[in-house]
Amino acid sequence: xxxxxxxxxxxxxxxxxxxxxxxxxxxxxxxxxxxxxxxxxxxxxxxxxxxxxxxxxxxxxxxxxxxxxxxxxxxxxxxxxxxxxxxxxxxxxxxxxxxxxxxxxxxxxxxxxxxxxxxxxxxxxxxxxxxxxxxxxxxxxxxxxxxxxxxxxxxxxxxxxxxxxxxxxxxxxxxxxxxxxxxxxxxxxxxxxxxxxxxxxxxxxxxxxxxxxxxxxxxxxxxxxxxxxxxxxxxxxxxxxxxxxx
Numbered sequence: 001x002x003x004x005x006x007x008x009x010x011x012x013x014x015x016x017x018x019x020x021x022x023x024x025x026x027x028x029x030x031x032x033x034x035x036x037x038x039x040x041x042x043x044x045x046x047x048x049x050x051x052x053x054x055x056x057x058x059x060x061x062x063x064x065x066x067x068x069x070x071x072x073x074x075x076x077x078x079x080x081x082x083x084x085x086x087x088x089x090x091x092x093x094x095x096x097x098x099x100x101x102x103x104x105x106x107x108x109x110x111x112x113x114x115x116x117x118x119x120x121x122x123x124x125x126x127x128x129x130x131x132x133x134x135x136x137x138x139x140x141x142x143x144x145x146x147x148x149x150x151x152x153x154x155x156x157x158x159x160x161x162x163x164x165x166x167x168x169x170x171x172x173x174x175x176x177x178x179x180x181x182x183x184x185x186x187x188x189x190x191x192x193x194x195x196x197x198x199x200x201x202x203x204x205x206x207x208x209x210x211x212x213x214x215x216x217x218x219x220x221x222x223x224x225x226x227x228x229x230x231x232x233x234x235x236x237x238x239x240x241x242x243x244x245x246x
Contacts, residue, residue: 063088
């Protein structure tokens with residue numbers, strides 16, 4: 001069918017993306033979406049973005065690693081929440097304008113509710129990219145103490161080497177916002193001092209492929225509750241769809 005309404009995902013090395021499968025199944029399951037198409041726009045550099053924006057009949061895009069922050073300067077406007085977070089994962093094309101949103105914050109918040117995680121005393125955020133910015137915003141919004149952790153120490157975050165028993169006392173939500181452990185590099189995990197972690201802690205890996213990462217396995221061995229990023233992805237995708245179709 002000609003002139004299909006075009007949706008898609010912008011990212012790097014995204015052949016096995018959740019989004020394309022999710023939306024393709026959504027479109028094929030309902031006749032009213034027979035004129036809709038979803039494809040991956042796998043670009044090696046943010047400089048290739050304009051050729052994506054020049055695609056015909058573009059209605060909406062999702063954005064993933066490593067472009068959630070860099071893409072903001074290419075947009076006509078950004079929602080207040082996405083601006084505050086500093087990361088965009090959804091773009092809506094309206095009246096010739098490219099409008100950026102962040103639906104990750106909805107996906108993350110709702111996935112905690114679904115998994116009945118509501119008594120967290122602090123959050124340890126592993127990584128400092130676009131996903132980490134979303135979790136940081138969540139902590140500020142709900143007044144939950146947090147620390148950012150990265151390989152290099154800075155004034156804004158701790159290094160893995162600096163973590164001690166104090167960082168894991170009581171009920172700590174440990175969120176992996178790095179791509180470590182993603183298929184096919186399944187034998188990688190953030191370099192946490194796992195021997196200091198107690199079973200009250202919760203391991204939340206934003207990675208969803210594989211469904212149980214090495215990070216999660218290590219948490220499970222300690223006796224911690226573990227969850228992956230699938231629920232968050234599904235919920236943020238549904239919110240993207242709502243934005244595109246409202």
